[in-house]
Amino acid sequence: xxxxxxxxxxxxxxxxxxxxxxxxxxxxxxxxxxxxxxxxxxxxxxxxxxxxxxxxxxxxxxxxxxxxxxxxxxxxxxxxxxxxxxxxxxxxxxxxxxxxxxxxxxxxxxxxxxxxxxxxxxxxxxxxxxxxxxxxxxxxxxxxxxxxxxxxxxxxxxxxxxxxxxxxxxxxxxxxxxxxxxxxxxxxxxxxxx
Amino acid sequence: xxxxxxxxxxxxxxxxxxxxxxxxxxxxxxxxxxxxxxxxxxxxxxxxxxxxxxxxxxxxxxxxxxxxxxxxxxxxxxxxxxxxxxxxxxxxxxxxxxxxxxxxxxxxxxxxxxxxxxxxxxxxxxxxxxxxxxxxxxxxxxxxxxxxxxxxxxxxxxxxxxxxxxxxxxxxxxxxxxxxxxxxxxxxxxxxxxxxxxxx
Numbered sequence: 001x002x003x004x005x006x007x008x009x010x011x012x013x014x015x016x017x018x019x020x021x022x023x024x025x026x027x028x029x030x031x032x033x034x035x036x037x038x039x040x041x042x043x044x045x046x047x048x049x050x051x052x053x054x055x056x057x058x059x060x061x062x063x064x065x066x067x068x069x070x071x072x073x074x075x076x077x078x079x080x081x082x083x084x085x086x087x088x089x090x091x092x093x094x095x096x097x098x099x100x101x102x103x104x105x106x107x108x109x110x111x112x113x114x115x116x117x118x119x120x121x122x123x124x125x126x127x128x129x130x131x132x133x134x135x136x137x138x139x140x141x142x143x144x145x146x147x148x149x150x151x152x153x154x155x156x157x158x159x160x161x162x163x164x165x166x167x168x169x170x171x172x173x174x175x176x177x178x179x180x181x182x183x184x185x186x187x188x189x190x191x192x193x194x
Numbered sequence: 195x196x197x198x199x200x201x202x203x204x205x206x207x208x209x210x211x212x213x214x215x216x217x218x219x220x221x222x223x224x225x226x227x228x229x230x231x232x233x234x235x236x237x238x239x240x241x242x243x244x245x246x247x248x249x250x251x252x253x254x255x256x257x258x259x260x261x262x263x264x265x266x267x268x269x270x271x272x273x274x275x276x277x278x279x280x281x282x283x284x285x286x287x288x289x290x291x292x293x294x295x296x297x298x299x300x301x302x303x304x305x306x307x308x309x310x311x312x313x314x315x316x317x318x319x320x321x322x323x324x325x326x327x328x329x330x331x332x333x334x335x336x337x338x339x340x341x342x343x344x345x346x347x348x349x350x351x352x353x354x355x356x357x358x359x360x361x362x363x364x365x366x367x368x369x370x371x372x373x374x375x376x377x378x379x380x381x382x383x384x385x386x387x388x389x390x391x392x393x394x
Binding site: 021022023024025028029069072073076077079080083084099102103105106107108111169172173174175176177178180181182184185186188189192 | 217268314315376384
């Protein structure tokens with residue numbers, strides 16, 4: 001179990017959203033509900049694990065000068081694979097997340113892990129790191145999605161438990177910034193107490 | 195008239211930062227000072243407009259005729275990366291002063307999702323302005339849309355940098371310091387920009 005910490009690090013210590021503050025665009029844009037946040041997180045995790053594996057394999061033979069374009073091409077390939085898979089099997093999800101699926105290419109988390117971890121570590125560690133960071137990202141997005149869904153429409157994962165209309169602003173753009181800001185405050189408080 | 199509607203819609207109603215959430219990372223990263231914010235906005239404006247023209251033509255005359263639209267993501271990101279590199283080299287030769295002003299921001303722009311976002315939006319989304327039937331943008335409209343969008347980026351960026359310079363001098367509770375208070379400020383700004391919705 002010595003490699004287990006590669007997975008757990010991604011959750012708290014290297015949490016991509018609240019600690020590293022990477023990949024803000026999908027974090028803010030797709031968390032209108034808990035389900036959307038979860039789906040976006042899983043889509044990113046798919047690309048993250050596969051690109052980490054391939055990059056850790058090819059890193060020793062890629063010349064240092066062209067490594068960034070090579071990494072971007074690898075990531076873009078897996079994003080295209082993901083796009084085609086989603087169009088075939090989950091067209092409704094693809095429709096909701098829309099532009100933010102192709103934009104996984106420029107998500108700084110994916111390139112950041114390729115450059116900061118996968119090119120210096122073995123295949124197994126890189127896959128576990130991808131899993132950990134991916135899970136951390138998914139968890140953060142789901143939490144933000146849950147908070148926004150409760151405040152915005154009085155529901156969780158589509159299950160409505162507060163009758164009537166919610167506060168519409170939390171489903172729209174301003175709510176994304178406000179919820180993320182206040183959640184970050186709570187996370188800072190928690191880290192300061194530890 | 196349609197061009198006018200495109201411009202108003204791209205700058206205010208569908209502001210790329212505050213309503214579409216594209217390019218947030220550099221927005222939070224370099225908005226500490228007004229001078230860096232203007233530099234970054236200038237560089238983004240330049241690259242978005244140029245990248246949109248190139249990717250639009252690439253899509254229209256290479257990908258679509260051969261039925262290769264599924265390669266859009268890969269092709270566009272490579273074109274943008276190469277373009278940014280070229281702009282950097284050309285600027286260095288032709289206008290060293292402009293290079294000095296924009297130089298440090300250019301490499302950052304490749305991974306700015308606003309550039310890829312606008313390029314993809316322009317070739318995949320149908321637009322409808324002023325009651326006209328939804329249609330794809332032609333090249334001239336695409337350029338206007340890209341330029342106006344990047345102006346909206348600059349506007350939001352500079353407004354926010356101004357606010358943030360004031361925030362720096364204020365006594366903020368410890369847990370709110372840095373990003374959290376910045377995000378909450380953007381949230382309030384976004385609420386103000388919601389007031390523009392319904393104009394177009």
